[in-house]
Amino acid sequence: MSFVVDQINRIDSQIDRLPLLSSTPANTTSAAFVLAGVSAAASAAHNLCAQQNSGHGYKPSTPRIAHLQTLVKSLTAAGQKKRLLSAERIRSTLGQARIADQCPTCAVHFAPANITATATTGDGGEVDDSYEHELEWLLLSKATVQTYGLVLNTILEQTLPLADDIWYWDDVLGSYRHAGLYSVQTSPVRLWAWTQEIYGDVVRRGGWKDGWGEFYGMVKDVVRQRNVEDLQRRVLSPLARVRNEAKTKQSALKKLRLVNANALGVLLGEGLSNHSSHDEGLRTPTLSTSEESLHEWKGAITRSIALMDIVLREVSDANVTVDDFDHAVASRRNNDQYYQILEMDGQTALSLNPAVVAERLTSILDNHLASYSTQFKVRSRQHGRPSGLIRYWLPATALLISSTTIYRIVLGHKAEIIESIRDLGRTTIDFFNNWVLEPTKRIIGTIRHDEESEVSIMSKRSLEGDRASLERMVVDFAVQNPNNGSRLSDAEILDIRNKVREGDLTPVLRAYEKDMQKPIVGALSGNLIRALLIQIQKTKVDVEVAMSGIDSILKSQELLFGFIGLTPGVLVCFAITRWLQSTFGDRRGWEKTQLSSQIVRVIRNIDRILVSAQPNQYDELSYKDYGLLLCEVHVLRQLASRVLPVRIFHDFVEEMDAMVDLRTGVAKQRKVLKRMRWAYKKWW
Template sequence: MQKRVVGPVARVRSEVRVKQNKLKRMRVRGANALGVLLGEGMVNESIHGEGLATPSEQSGPHKWKASVARNVALVEAVLGRVHEEGLGVDKFDSAIAESTDEDPLYEVEFWSEGDKTRCSVQPAQVAERLHQLLTVRLPAYNASSTALVQQHGRPSRLVRYWLPLTVGILSSSTILRILVNRKAEIIQWITELGATIVDFWANWVVEPTRKVIATIRHDEGSEVSIMSRKSLEGDRASLERMVVDFAVANPETSTGTTAPLTEPQIAEIRTAVREGDLTPVLRAYEKDLASPLMGTVRGNLIRALLIQIQKTKVDVEVAMGGIDALLKSQELVFGFVGLTPGILVTLSLYRWLGASMSRKSGEKKGRDRGLMIRQLRNIDRVLANARPTEFGELFYRDQGLLLCEVHVLGREAARSMPDQVRREFAEEVEELVDVRSGVERQRRVVERIRWAYGRWF
């Protein structure tokens, strides 16, 4: 009737709820069993004189002999009945008591014979039961726990991912055919991508960096220049020779007479030319402009014009030299300007990759912190909902639940807390799981953990 009326999704949800309830009951039984072991074992051995493991009026080594024997029997009884489906939590303590009442290891007796104290249990019996516990009971308990978790826990990977696996298998031939047909293009894309990355790194990061380093070290080969070093000197020397030759050929333009120029006069003309003074040439040029035709015939006008063109060329090179000097003074700035695009792109990619990784790390850290907050909330719920005994302590079920939650909390805290803080936190955890301190004190410990270690939560 249910399969016909209810849809498949509702059936799956119902099955999930049933399995969740079974796992919760299994968890509560395990916590109750753990509480019994802690409350009745050597850790908290009936300090109030009541309970399953109330020791006899023995002292010294006899008390510890009885404690060891009783604990072996208690662990064996708990492991044997913890996975019984029909055994409720309210009946678990009485069931353990029934199992241990008939156990000779649990009812240890001592009597005196003369000067010696006899024991009803021999060490060989305890050793044999302990060996059976380690070789039979514990492996059987582990196997049973694993089977129950697999039965009621998360389904297998095949069940969870059957749909994408089916789609992948059905479309695998098409994908393979596409890959085979475009094999050359895919290889070319990968090759070009790698070559682009290598060229970008070499041309826009390595090479500009090398130029900046060479600039800092004053490497002559790396200097910024818009004209050659010897160009200006050569043009100046050529202009000087042209003016001197013109003045020697036309002495009247320099001295006003036709007498040949002397060496001091030629040296004075050379000095004037170096300073940019072309008076002999300009005088001849002004004179020939009065009769351009005759000046052209004699050739002085054209010659003077060509000398002025050379002078203009020298002036332009002087101006370019000033710009060149300015560029050289700012050469390091231009080097960094050339390096900036490559650095920016590289830094952007690095920041993007770092942000992606840190986002994943932050999400993981956030999940860890969220888990720690939930564990602290579960611990608070256990202590708030617990009904303490007449001595103000937790019952076995609540004690086991508290220990399980605290164990998970300590495991997560070990991943996120520094060493020193983790050692201090371990002290708080030890005080928190000390059931003998009472529920009220345990609640105060939870409050102290909340405000003292809040930044790691």
């Protein structure tokens, strides 16, 4: 929701609380009654007001009143949907109301006499304060509020893009590379303009009368003459001429931006926004409110319509300057018929007829707003950056010329391109399966103690089998070769088994040492070779014990190894995903950085406006500076809504509302900006 919509919703809610029937302060009906629809409470209130005002010309409900109530509610629905109505919708609603058709004496032109005369009833000259008349004013007020928001939004939305065009010309002025590029881009336009000038001169000299030969000769003379006339300009380099052109257009855009900002400041400083904040006309009445004050809101609505008309006329004038804008608006306002009527002695808002005021509001929607938009687009297009067709004609032409060659190359290598795409797809799938999916499955199996996924460098039964074999070999050797020559007992055999399990091969080593003294005899008898083989088995068992220890360490850390195996695939996928996002995606990280830099730049612009502003005697900003401030605040609000959390954003909006309050003074506005800097710094 934008700054303008907030303003319109606030004004609209104030209008809902205004009185309709105002014969006496005690007997008033608020506009909220009209919006209540067909509820029982509304009906009871309606009947009560009818009884209280029976002596004041009140008439019971009619189809006309019901129709007006429906139209009023249709204009109020826009605020509930947090949006502004279109000009067609507002114009259609006013047309359906047919206010002028209900007043036979209404004038169709704007004259003070007609305005005052048509405000009276047809039979007695007394002011018409009937319920139907009040409903017409309420409908007109609702339409005025929506039109006011539409005018503000139109000026604001058309002023903001001018900053981008001004920055474009800054780039052209600040770099010879950009200036040269702009010269190449606009060369066809300049060539076409030069050709039209030559053709125009030849036609003015009657070059077609004496045939083609005379025509070509005259073209040569015109070209030669223009070259002599442009000799002084040719002293400057092409880049210098381009920079002068860029400077001229930038100055025109800056003037246009300041005029629009000034218009925006005037509308907010003197229009409905000012009335709703500082004027009693749109405030909820109390018992002490006088009868004349109860109708002041009608005067505020009328003055706002006149102000919109005047501002749109002045801002559409291409000859108006920034310094003369306020004076021109004030001059038109002093000569305006509505302001003159409201300031006449003895005249109040009761002397205004809604039909004539509605006609002027319709004129704004039909003529002035559309005229302003059209003229603004023409001027911004004339001085703004070149269109996309002009900026990109060179690469587009190169692409068009080489398109046939590119097509032949692609068509000639169609099979290779398709096969490359297929290989890329298969490689991507295999990489994902082998380096992402399978490691993930192993990690899940490890967490669930799946035996198939356990990390192991040797079989589970290998050590037990080799150790049992070694035990049998040593026991058999000891039984067949006893140390003392006697048969071993069962206790001695059990002791040997236990020692073998602990790695003690004493019976084998003793026999080995004995046979080593006579190796040939030992080899022939077989004991030496047998002892050697037993020791080899012992070495194998020792190696397996060591491997078993390593295997235990691996099993205790197999989850870590699983994640290590998954890391390369995840990193590659993450890098590719980030690259794709930064190239083709939403660029969230890049956008966040860009948003932060834009917010800082906008805050800098706001600070520069408040610091460089020259306030008046009441310490208030001028309308020009105020309009520039509102443009920057609008941009800041749009950017902050994309960065700040919802609750924090609501507090931020309150700070911005305090900063754009013109009546608080520049000093307080600077303090608010300072508070916003340190309070919300962590989000950008």
